[in-house]
Amino acid sequence: MKIGKGLSTSYIVLGIVLIIIAAVAGYYAGLSAGKGVQVTTTTVLQTVTQTKTITETLGATTTTQTTTTTPTQTTTSTPTTTTPAKETKIVIGVTDKVTDLDPANAYDFYTWEVLSNIMEGLVKYKPGTTQIVPAIAERWEVKDNGKVWIFYLRKDVKFADGTPLTAKDVVRSIERVMRINGDPAWLVTSFVDKVEALDDYTVKFTLKKPVSYFLALVATPPYFPVHPAYNPDQVDSDQTAGGAGPYKIVKWVRDQELVLEVNPYYYGEKPKIQKVIIRFYKDATTLRLAIENGEIDIAWRTLRPIDIESLKNNPNLQVIEVPGAFIRYMILNCQMEPTNNKLVRQAIAAAIDRNDIAQRVFMGTVEPLYSLVPIGMWSHIDVFKEKYGDGNIELAKQLLAKAGYNENNKLKLELWYTPTHYGDTEADLAQVLKEQLEATGVIEVTIKSAEWTTYLDYTRKGMLMISLYGWYPDYIDPDDYLTPFLHSEANSWTGSGYSNPEVDKLLDEAAVKTDQNERAKYYEQVQKILAEDVPIIPLIQGKLFMVAKKDVGGIILDPTMLFRYYLLYWKS
């Protein structure tokens, strides 16, 4: 039987499509390597694991790097969008999400970043530094030994619709945060007793006790004044009225896009870019393809290390790299056999090789960290390096021998990790740590894992011997890197059961002192005790990466980790 004419044409078209598919499949054979072709499953739960498999494969295969770079070098980036003119618009792609456009409930870094562009607080950080400078408040006074703070507001501040911003708005916004009592409310409620407007341009805070780092707290979004349109008693997740920041929201489609335009009433210098569009991507691979395709001008959080390496070779793109304030560490249970033995904990600290972790697990996208206070923050000292060195197997063996362990009587440890919360590299991190500890010949490590919420639950209950965690700061101050981990009244979440009255006393005193140099001495002291007692072992500090088109200027990143859209411009 013969087929009709129409069918034979379709046959040819289909044939071509199949050939293209086959050719591409061949080209990426290394990439798919056995796992590429799988049977489509019908249940949602099964597909979850499949997605993981493919990302793991990609993350682990080094061939991806070389194969995917080649095509990008030959193409030139042409934006798919044409209107309006290039100079006035920038498109930023992220894999993060905006959870809640309400500072009373938002408690994640990416949303805080967006809020920092559409709102402004009484004070803010000078871009590129961790130095606090005036914002809506032009000056402030500290009274009563740090218990009373008085802020004097600028008189020319307006919301994005032209409504003037006065002290009453500041008070209303902060009281609203306290009343709603959402996730980040503790940043206010734990410290502030009372906030009141003395007149239209003066705000007075009365604190529960003196807080030396109060300015760092005031710089966080829960202290941002919001427009009167925000529901006074309830979380207003999709409210776009914003505050008095350089930009205002003109369009918000959840999980899809956020469009910002210059706030015409902004008191400060107006942003050079009229319109900022944020597009939300579901995975890092798509984000990478989008910057290569030219669909976005900036690829922000979070690209995978392997993609960043490969994009560095693209002549049309620039890769920006700065230290971040994100730290990773392991928690040792001080109440459980055998890690309740200080010698055992010290031996573990000695055996770990952080440079090896940074290279093998994170491909150089992180820095080794030898204290809980991050590199670049005042009072930081490399206490663990000074005391134990790096990968000091000899010292580890000596300490273990002292604790009564040898080749015949090995120290048995359980190392826990959580597979998704900290990204695809987590299993590798656990594996490398196991290798390093076992290199002593005296330690035997069993790796265990649990999903995030279970992991948190086990940790709180003190059921984990050694667990891997990470920390994003709430406010930029050494206090936020020490008190939550080491103060016996604040560290129950770590499950370490660590308690040292001397540390508690030092931290309490440092928190009320106003002189930074004096405070630094306390924190240095605490870090030294940390290295001696080892309830927690710092591992690495994250870096921030951003990939942007070559002609994007004004990209300034700093440890606050908030990207300021209002500093961007197109290089002519």
Add this chain to the structure above:
Amino acid sequence: MGLGRFIAVRALLMIPTVLILLTFVFFVMRIIPGDPILAMVGMKAPPQRIEELRHMAGLDKPPYIQYIEYLWNVLHGDLGRSMIWGRRPVINEIMDRFPATLELTISAFTVSVLIGLLTGSMAALRKGSKTDTAMRLYGLIAWTLFIPWFGMMLQIVFGVWLHWLPIAGRIDPDLAPPRITGLYVLDSILTGRWDSLVSAIRYLILPSITLGVVLSGAYTRLVRNNLVEVFGQDYMTTYRAMGLPPKSLLRKALRNAFIPLITMMGLQFAILLAGAVLTETTFSWPGMGTFLLERIIYVDYTTVQGTIVFFALFVALINFIVDIIYAIIDPRVRY
């Protein structure tokens, strides 16, 4: 049994199906480890805060009470509020995303049926030839393609290399039409925004092909086997003897081969939704699939329950429609 009664019985049968599923999902969510409150507040919240939130969400009550309360609310059309991020009503969360999934699903469904019919007919018309083998092989390969991988290949070829099509998203951010139905293609036509229509279609092509090709495999085989069977029938021999051209022969054969295909379409819809989860992730398509996946990870009880019930209702509805169409085409079913 008349058609009216048939429809009524089918409609009533949907109720126990959805109820059983709802009960199942409710208890499975509570059996799997994890806690939505912990997932939301993370590690920093003090224990009393967690208790407070648990109380607010009603999670401190015994599961059976929670179940009865939940069921009562669902029967009154209230799916409750999400447990994380702003605690928005579940129905709003679903309605924000459902049009995206529906648009993708319809489009991918069309692609898959078209490819299936084309390849299946080609194979059947040249039974035993190389074309037949090639098409059967295509059916097999398409069915086993891994969506994220196949989608990425298309993104690389048509997005990064050729610059023909966008990689991810639903529409150019500047061109989104005002929301009427939430289906961008339809909204663009309704509002007469032709630039939006072009943009929406351009964004729709790659995800639809990805999902469409993968699902077409089953149709290829089904169409081929049915056609081969029909071609073997006596009446087809008669037609052939009458000297009808191959095109009209195919048309007559397809009409008869269509009945099992319709049943398959109903069943495929469930698989289509499952495939949409992966496709949506690959193309950052802001639909229900990625949403459900995200909320399963955060053990957001109410949202997962609500979304699954919604999915179930949707699939049940499609199958209901299929049953009716089936009954109209083939009256034997009713008797």
